[in-house]
Amino acid sequence: MSELYQQAIKDLAAKGSERLAVPDASSTLDNPLCGDKVTLDVTTADGRIVALGHVTKGCLLCKAAATVAAEQAPGLPVAQAAALADQVRAMLKGGDAPALAGLEPFLAVRPHKSRHDCVLLPFKALAKALASF
Amino acid sequence: MTQSIRSIIPVLARAGFHYLDNAAMAQTPGLVVEAVASHDRTARANIRRGVHEMARRADAAYDAARQSVAAFLSAQADEVVFTGGCTLALNLAAAALAEGLGPGDRVVVSAAEHHSNLLPWLMLAKRKGFAVAVLPVGPDGRLDLADLSMIDGRCKVVAVTHASNVTGAVSDIPRLAEAAHGAGAVLVVDGAQMVPHGPVDPRALGADLYAFAGHKAYGPTGVGVLWGRKEILADLPPVTWGGGMVAALDDDGIEFLEAPHRFEAGTPPVAQAVGLAAALDWMGRLDWAEIRAEEMELTARLLAGLAEIPGVRVVGPTDLAARVPVVSFTVAGCHPHDLSHVLAERGVAVRGGAHCARRLMTALGLDEGCVRASLAPYNDRSDIDALLAGLAEAIQVLG
Numbered sequence: 001m002s003e004l005y006q007q008a009i010k011d012l013a014a015k016g017s018e019r020l021a022v023p024d025a026s027s028t029l030d031n032p033l034c035g036d037k038v039t040l041d042v043t044t045a046d047g048r049i050v051a052l053g054h055v056t057k058g059c060l061l062c063k064a065a066a067t068v069a070a071e072q073a074p075g076l077p078v079a080q081a082a083a084l085a086d087q088v089r090a091m092l093k094g095g096d097a098p099a100l101a102g103l104e105p106f107l108a109v110r111p112h113k114s115r116h117d118c119v120l121l122p123f124k125a126l127a128k129a130l131a132s133f
Numbered sequence: 134m135t136q137s138i139r140s141i142i143p144v145l146a147r148a149g150f151h152y153l154d155n156a157a158m159a160q161t162p163g164l165v166v167e168a169v170a171s172h173d174r175t176a177r178a179n180i181r182r183g184v185h186e187m188a189r190r191a192d193a194a195y196d197a198a199r200q201s202v203a204a205f206l207s208a209q210a211d212e213v214v215f216t217g218g219c220t221l222a223l224n225l226a227a228a229a230l231a232e233g234l235g236p237g238d239r240v241v242v243s244a245a246e247h248h249s250n251l252l253p254w255l256m257l258a259k260r261k262g263f264a265v266a267v268l269p270v271g272p273d274g275r276l277d278l279a280d281l282s283m284i285d286g287r288c289k290v291v292a293v294t295h296a297s298n299v300t301g302a303v304s305d306i307p308r309l310a311e312a313a314h315g316a317g318a319v320l321v322v323d324g325a326q327m328v329p330h331g332p333v334d335p336r337a338l339g340a341d342l343y344a345f346a347g348h349k350a351y352g353p354t355g356v357g358v359l360w361g362r363k364e365i366l367a368d369l370p371p372v373t374w375g376g377g378m379v380a381a382l383d384d385d386g387i388e389f390l391e392a393p394h395r396f397e398a399g400t401p402p403v404a405q406a407v408g409l410a411a412a413l414d415w416m417g418r419l420d421w422a423e424i425r426a427e428e429m430e431l432t433a434r435l436l437a438g439l440a441e442i443p444g445v446r447v448v449g450p451t452d453l454a455a456r457v458p459v460v461s462f463t464v465a466g467c468h469p470h471d472l473s474h475v476l477a478e479r480g481v482a483v484r485g486g487a488h489c490a491r492r493l494m495t496a497l498g499l500d501e502g503c504v505r506a507s508l509a510p511y512n513d514r515s516d517i518d519a520l521l522a523g524l525a526e527a528i529q530v531l532g
Contacts, residue, residue, distance in 0.1 A: 034486040035502045059468035
């Protein structure tokens with residue numbers, strides 16, 4: 001049994017997503033080392049995330065993290081969603097997990113520094129998309 | 134042969150450890166570790182002009198290291214420039230050659246190049262105004278040399294890899310040399326992946342400049358070599374400046390030392406050069422015909438095993454002709470990073486990703502990169518079998 005590739009991670013990664021038809025903001029980020037690439041759209045209203053769509057090409061960790069972002073970011077204040085990247089980074093470095101459902105399976109990534117960027121990429125893409133707000 | 138080599142590589146004594154990431158960094162024999170440590174214990178001083186005993190020892194050790202590299206390359210010592218690595222050697226070659234290039238000139242690289250032999254040219258082209266053209270690769274990653282018309286009178290430099298760090302394909306350097314020299318161009322060869330598989334004679338190959346790294350050739354990190362034909366080096370300007378490379382300096386101007394010293398400004402990697410020399414001397418004592426036969430037997434075993442796993446696509450040649458034992462592959466539905474991670478959990482060290490060869494990834498349609506297994510003379514059947522068994526398990530874990 002792999003310590004990283006728990007069923008929860010695989011289930012999250014298996015969930016598909018699509019770009020949003022009329023986004024308020026978009027971003028694309030890639031990881032040049034491994035080729036992971038996230039293209040992400042958001043819509044907002046009244047200072048909160050309404051919807052998040054994405055197309056993610058990458059490893060299971062990256063895809064799973066993108067699913068968590070897509071499922072959990074809607075409803076969050078824009079500033080709180082934009083701060084998730086820093087909070088997830090801190091979590092991976094051993095700090096507390098942010099108050100966001102679905103992140104528990106990623107605690108197993110903590111000892112694997114070379115994989116932190118895989119998890120972070122969708123959250124960094126989200127922060128980038130929200131930077132214009 | 135494999136077992137006798139394996140026995141002198143300390144890290145390979147670890148049970149259940151299968152190191153197949155040699156194209157990134159080879160493991161090093163204990164004698165190399167000891168050569169570096171011994172130098173620092175008994176001859177640690179800066180080189181050139183010191184008169185005390187330690188300085189004399191350091192000078193002698195550094196000169197002897199250069200001689201060892203020269204012997205490995207069937208070259209002369211003053212054709213050997215020590216650098217901080219292969220990347221720096223290739224950057225030195227590019228920067229020095231680019232001093233003589235400008236608008237209207239062309240540099241030809243290949244689509245198989247490691248970024249170390251691609252980015253310097255692309256960046257310098259922006260600064261100097263010359264063009265960069267790219268030799269294509271075929272579906273198996275081998276250089277497609279059917280049309281060499283881009284190596285014409287405008288072409289001043291051809292810069293290609295000797296062996297691909299992704300596919301293991303060995304380039305036809307003599308043919309490229311013929312084309313380059315026919316057009317009056319200089320041939321730069323990236324030997325990073327070739328040198329670990331036996332002594333090379335760059336002059337006989339037709340290369341004008343030839344670069345390789347210490348850490349891939351069983352030596353220390355932080356040292357590399359740029360070999361150059363004496364007449365080529367004599368015409369190239371230095372591109373870094375500092376101590377140890379000036380013959381005269383006054384109000385009338387600066388006169389640089391002859392090659393190789395003019396290219397080694399500042400304190401060079403002395404202990405690392407000594408370690409590299411120990412590694413190359415050791416390599417020089419091995420029977421490379423026997424090792425190559427063993428490497429190809431293992432490569433064949435790996436290729437045959439991969440062919441039996443559903444969903445596997447070998448990236449690069451699937452035969453043994455003109456190749457080094459570097460084999461890359463993808464598995465349908467499994468990301469290379471995930472595969473590499475699960476393999477690592479089973480003690481098999483491979484590398485997944487784009488391997489600093491984005492252009493090749495694009496040419497071969499590998500958006501997500503590939504997994505690379507790269508062999509060295511100390512690998513044996515157990516390593517190949519562990520990889521194949523681990524791969525089957527990884528596919529199950531990730532499926």
